[in-house]
Amino acid sequence: GGQLIYGGPLGRNSHKIVEYFEAIQGVPKIKDMYNPATWMLEVSSVAAEVRLGMDFAEYYKSSDLFRRSKALVNELSTPPAGSSDLFFATKYSQSTVGQFKSCLWKQWLTYWRSPDYNLVRYFFTLACALMIGTVFWRVGKHKESSTDLTLILGAMYASVIFVGINNCQTVQPVVAIERTVFYRERAAGMYAPLPYALAQILIEVPFVLFQTLYYSLIVYAMVAFPWKVEKFFWFVFVSFFSFLYFTYYGMMTVSITPNHQVASIFAAAFYGVFNLFSGFFIPKPKIPGWWIWYYWICPVAWTVYGLIVSQYRDIDDPIIVFGATQNFTVKGYIEHHYGFKPDFMGPVAAVLVAFTCFFAFIFAYCIRTLNFQSR
Structure with a gap:
């Protein structure tokens, strides 16, 4: 032989x-x-x-x-006289833009043909919206006391944290499978890591946007927040970027770990910390000084900040604060008790966008740099 x-x-x-x-x-x-x-x-x-x-x-x-x-x-x-070595001007057959378009189209087809991923998270989002809407039915109309505001804050906190964590967990196995395909196709010289990573990042935007819109409409209506264009826009804006950074956070954990099981454990390790420093369980003024730095780098804290300030920064109605020796308005109580400044929506919006971009950047960088192939 x-x-x-x-x-x-x-x-x-x-x-x-x-x-x-x-x-x-x-x-x-x-x-x-x-x-x-x-x-x-x-x-x-x-x-x-x-x-x-x-x-x-x-x-x-x-x-x-x-x-x-x-x-x-x-x-x-033996090469003939006057001939030159075979030479390609570029490493890939397509330009970077062409690679990105191909990868984006591939991701679109993959997501469109993945009902076990998209339909499941959409159904979960709908269930969460209806659950939160019925549990906190029309609490937005009641703001006579500090207890009412705490209940409203809880509704806002729950409205994002449930769906956000679900987005983080459900995206991990999808990205892990796609990464395996990426290793093979990159080795074949089909495309560079950056166009693939950008396509994986951008393909989530329309799906998360659709998820945010119907979720916000249901929750906003059932909780009975004021129907004003500016306030509804800010609610959608904060919810959208919160869902998106949770999704990118899940993608990031996959990119820095060998598989989605380890990524799930890694991501879950921070859920408790996110909750603790969100500003809901422990208001910002009551967080010890040596831990306040983590409040400022906690993405959920900025989400809660944006949701509550966007809805109540202009409410000057008096409010009953049990045990207080001075009178408060709704706006004044929010600033005094939670440390939420009424004129801080601009920085809040910028930070939410920054967190989203940061998690997406780490995902792209790790996809390009790290290789967890076992052979």
Whole structure:
């Protein structure tokens, strides 16, 4: 085994190789309508060599066909005078934009054909919206006391954290599978890591936007927040970027870990910290000074900040604060008790966008840099 017994042209219907073997004395002729490949394997088997008392490999080496093939190889191995080495101006056949378009189209088809991912998260989002809407039914109309505001804050907090964590968890196996395909296609030179990562990042935007719109409409209406264009816009804006940074956070955890099981454990390790420093369980003014730095780098804290300020920064109605020695308005109580400044929506919006971009950047960088292939 492992020796060459024929190297040359096949010809039409393999007639060249058939003629070569039929010219050997003792080899039976091929039957009409017989498969040449099957016939060649039969007549060149070890049993046939024993019966004929010959070695097909040695026979080929002493044939004129071998000498002609050897001469042709030597001729083609020497480049002609004046020729230059084969050169490609770029590493990939497509430009970066072309690679990005191809990857984006591929991701679109993949997501469109993945109902087990998109329909499940949409159904979960709908269930969460209805659950939060019924649990906190029309609490937005009640703001007479600090208890009412705490209840409203809880509704806003729950409205984002449930869906956000679900987005983070459900995207991880999808990205892990896509990364395996990416390793193979990158090795084949189909595209660079950056266009792939950008396509993976951008394909989530329309799906998360649709998720945010119907979720916000349901929750906003059932909780009975004020129907004002500016306030509804800010609610959608904060919810959208919160859902998006949770999604990108899940993608990021996959990119820095070998598989989605480890990524899930890694991501879950921060859920509790996000909750603790969100400003809901422990208001910002009551967080110890040596831990306040984590409040400012906690993405959920900025989400809660944006949701509550966007809805109540202009409410000057008096509010009952149990145990307080001074009178408060809604706006004043929010600033005094939670540390939420009414005129801080601009920085809040910028930070939410920054967190989203940061998680997306880390995902793209790690996809480009890290390689968790086992072989």
